[in-house]
Amino acid sequence: MGSATIFFWLQLPNVTKNYRTALTITGIVTLIATYHYIRIFNSWSEAFTVASKDGGDYTVQLTGAPFNDGYRYVDWLLTVPLLLIELILVMKLPQAETVSLSWKLGLASALMVALGYPGEIQEDLSVRWFWWCLSMIPFCYVVFTLAVGLAEATSKQPSPAAASLASAARYLTVLSWCTYPFVYMVKSVGLAGPAATMYEQVGYSLADVLAKAVFGALIWAIAAEKSAVEESGKLLPN
Amino acid sequence: MGSATIFFWLQLPNVTKNYRTALTITGIVTLIATYHYIRIFNSWSEAFTVASKDGGDYTVQLTGAPFNDGYRYVDWLLTVPLLLIELILVMKLPQAETVSLSWKLGLASALMVALGYPGEIQEDLSVRWFWWCLSMIPFCYVVFTLAVGLAEATSKQPSPAAASLASAARYLTVLSWCTYPFVYMVKSVGLAGPAATMYEQVGYSLADVLAKAVFGALIWAIAAEKSAVEESGKLLPN
Numbered sequence: 435m436g437s438a439t440i441f442f443w444l445q446l447p448n449v450t451k452n453y454r455t456a457l458t459i460t461g462i463v464t465l466i467a468t469y470h471y472i473r474i475f476n477s478w479s480e481a482f483t484v485a486s487k488d489g490g491d492y493t494v495q496l497t498g499a500p501f502n503d504g505y506r507y508v509d510w511l512l513t514v515p516l517l518l519i520e521l522i523l524v525m526k527l528p529q530a531e532t533v534s535l536s537w538k539l540g541l542a543s544a545l546m547v548a549l550g551y552p553g554e555i556q557e558d559l560s561v562r563w564f565w566w567c568l569s570m571i572p573f574c575y576v577v578f579t580l581a582v583g584l585a586e587a588t589s590k591q592p593s594p595a596a597a598s599l600a601s602a603a604r605y606l607t608v609l610s611w612c613t614y615p616f617v618y619m620v621k622s623v624g625l626a627g628p629a630a631t632m633y634e635q636v637g638y639s640l641a642d643v644l645a646k647a648v649f650g651a652l653i654w655a656i657a658a659e660k661s662a663v664e665e666s667g668k669l670l671p672n
Numbered sequence: 673m674g675s676a677t678i679f680f681w682l683q684l685p686n687v688t689k690n691y692r693t694a695l696t697i698t699g700i701v702t703l704i705a706t707y708h709y710i711r712i713f714n715s716w717s718e719a720f721t722v723a724s725k726d727g728g729d730y731t732v733q734l735t736g737a738p739f740n741d742g743y744r745y746v747d748w749l750l751t752v753p754l755l756l757i758e759l760i761l762v763m764k765l766p767q768a769e770t771v772s773l774s775w776k777l778g779l780a781s782a783l784m785v786a787l788g789y790p791g792e793i794q795e796d797l798s799v800r801w802f803w804w805c806l807s808m809i810p811f812c813y814v815v816f817t818l819a820v821g822l823a824e825a826t827s828k829q830p831s832p833a834a835a836s837l838a839s840a841a842r843y844l845t846v847l848s849w850c851t852y853p854f855v856y857m858v859k860s861v862g863l864a865g866p867a868a869t870m871y872e873q874v875g876y877s878l879a880d881v882l883a884k885a886v887f888g889a890l891i892w893a894i895a896a897e898k899s900a901v902e903e904s905g906k907l908l909p910n
Contacts, residue, residue, distance in 0.1 A: 443682065451686060458682045462675045469674075498723040500730050512675075 436468040438647040445654055450664050453657035456523035460650040463513045463520065467646050470509035471639075477502045478635075494628070501631075503554060506638060510547040515540035517646065518576070521603065524656050525587045535583070539576055546572040550618065562622040570615065580607050596659045603652045610649065613641035674706040676885040683892055688902050691895035694761035698888040701751045701758065705884050708747035709877075715740045716873075732866070739869070741792060744876060748785040753778035755884065756814070759841065762894050763825045773821070777814055784810040788856065800860045808853060818845050830901045837894045844887055851879035 442461035446454055481501035486492045518539040522532055546569050553565025584604040591597040617637035621630050680699035684692055719739035724730045756777040760770055784807050791803025822842035829835040855875035859868050 446682065454686060455683070458679055462679055465678070466675055498725065500722055500724070 435464045435471060435643075435647060438464040438650055439468060442650060442654055445658070449654075449657045449661040452526060452664070453524060453661060456520045457654060457657055459516050459520040459523070460653050463517050464646050464650055466513050466516075467509055467642060470505045473502075473505045477505065504551070507547060507551045507554065511544055513646065514543040514547055517649065518543055518580075520650075520653055521580075521584075521607070524653050524660075525584075525600070526660070527587065535579075539579060542572040542576050546576065553622075554618065557626075559622055559624065566615065566618055566622060573611070573615065577608060577611050580604070592660060592663045596656060596663065599652060599656045599659060603649070603656065606644065606649055606652060610641055610645035613637065613644070617641065673702045673709060673881075673885055676702040676888055677706060680888060680892055683896070686899070687892075687895045688899040690764060690902070691762060691899060694758045694891060695895055697754055697758040697761070698891045701755045702884050702888055704751050704754075705747055705880060708743045711740075711743045715743065742789075745785060745789045745792065749782055751884065752781040752785055755887065756781055756818075758888075758891055759818075759822075759845070762891050762898075763822075763838070764898070765825065773817075777817060780810040780814050784814065791860075792856065797860055797862065804853065804856055804860060811849070811853065815846060815849050818842070830898060834894060834897045834901065837890060837897060841887065841890045841894065844882065844890060848879055848883035848887065851875065851882070855879065 439461045442457050442464070446457055449457055477499075478501055480499045481497060483495050483497050484492050485495075519536050522535050522539070527535070549565055549569035549572070551565075553562040553569070556562050556565070581604065584600065584607070588597050588600040588604065591600050617634055620634050620637065625633070677699045680695050680702070684695055687695055715737075716739055718737045719735060721733050721735055722730050723733075757774045760773050760777070765773070787803055787807035787810070789803075791800040791807070794800050794803070819842065822838065822845070826835050826838040826842065829838050855872055858872045858875065863871070
C-alpha cells in the first residue's frame with residue numbers, strides 16, 4: 435500500500451493537469467490504508483503471543499488485549515468514498531455530473547460502511563445478518579450505479595486503449611466490491627474461533643489490495659493513456 | 673488530517689501564485705492537527721487499559737496516567753488563527769484589509785482559546801461557566817465579523833461557482849465554530865465520568881475534522897476555481 439502511494443505520486447508530473455487530482459486521491463487512499471494496516475498489525479501482535487516451551491512446538495495464546503477490527507472500518511469510512519471519487523474524476527465527466535455523482539456515491543458508500551460495523555462486532559448471528567442486510571442496500575445502489583454508469587462512460591473514452599482500461603476498471607470494481615459481503619458472512623454462517631478470524635482477516639486484506647492498490651494502478655493507467663491522447667493533439671483538452 | 677495536508681500541498685502547482693500562500697497555510701493547519709492528534713491518541717492509550725480475563729468480556733480501567741487534554745488547546749492556539757488567515761487570504765481582499773483583518777481575527781481567536789483552557793481543566797461548574805462566558809466574547813466577535821465579512825466578500829467573487837463556494841465556506845465556518853462551545857458545555861451541565869469525557873472527545877474531534885480538513889477542502893476548491901477563472905483570462909489577476 436505504501437509503495438503504491440509513492441508510485442502514484444511520483445507519476446503526477448507524467449499526466450496532464452486534468453488527471454492530477456484523481457492520481458493524488460489514488461495515493462491518499464493507499465496512504466490511509468498503509469496507516470491503518472500498521473495499526474492493525476500492531477493490534478494483532480499485541481493480542482496474541484507465539485512462543486515455544488523448551489524449544490518444542492510453537493503455540494499461540496491470547497494476551498488479553500483485544501484485536502481491534504475497528505481500524506478497518508475507520509479506514510473504509512475514509513477510503514471507500516475517496517476511491518469512488520478518484521474513479522469519477524478520471525472519467526472526466528461534465529463538472530455538474532462529477533459533483534452530483536461524487537456526493538451520491540460518496541455518501542451512500544460511507545453509509546454502507548457505517549451500517550456494516552454494528553454487525554461486525556456482534557457474536558449474535560441474527561444481529562449480524564440484520565446489519566449485513568441493511569448495509570447491502572447502499573452497497574447494491576453503489577455497485578449498480580457504477581456498473582451502469584461505467585458502461586456508458588466506457589463508450590465515450592477518447593481511444594480504444596482508454597476504453598479497454600475503463601472496462602477493466604468496471605469489472606475490477608464489481609469483483610473486488612463483491613468480495614467484502616462474502617468475507618463478512620464467514621462469521622455469520624456460524625464459523626467461529628481463530629480459524630474464522632484468520633479467514634476473515636486474509637479475505638479483507640486481499641480484497642483491500644485489489645480494491646485500492648490494483649484498482650489504483652488501473653486509474654493511473656487510464657490517466658496516463660488519456661494524457662497521451664490529449665498531448666498528441668487527437669483531442670484538445672476542454 | 674495528514675492526508676488532507678498532503679492533498680493540499682500536492683495541489684500547490686495547480687493553483688496560481690495568488691492562492692499558494694493560502695493553500696500552504698491550509699496544509700500547515702492540518703499538519704499541526706496531525707501532530708497533536710498523535711499526541712492525544714498516545715495520551716489516551718496510556719490513560720486506559722482494555723483487557724479481558726480468561727477470554728471473557730473486555731473491561732476498561734484507568735492506569736493512573738493522566739489523559740492530557742492540553743494538547744487540544746495548544747493545537748487550537750496555533751491552528752485557529754492560521755485557519756482564519758487562510759480564509760482571509762483566499763478571499764483576495766485589498767492588501768491593507770488583509771493585514772488588518774488577519775491581526776484582528778488572529779489575536780481575538782488566540783485570546784478565545786486561551787480563555788477557554790482554565791475552565792476546561794476545572795471540575796467546579798461555576799468556574800467552568802465563568803471562563804466559558806469570558807471566552808465567548810472574542811468568539812462572538814470573530815463569528816460575527818466572519819458572517820458579515822464573508823457575506824460581503826461572497827458578492828465580489830469572480831464567478832458564480834466561486835461565489836457559491838465562498839457562501840459554503842461561510843456556512844461551514846458558522847456551523848463548525850458553534851459546535852465547540854456546545855461540546856465544552858457537556859461537562860458544565862453536570863455530566864461527568866467516562867461517558868462525558870467520551871462525548872467531549874468525539875465532539876471536539878468531529879468539529880476539528882469539519883473546521884480543518886473539510887473547511888480546507890473548500891479553501892482549495894475556491895483557490896482552484898479562482899485560478900481557473902484567472903487563467904482563462906476572464907479576469908486579470910490584480
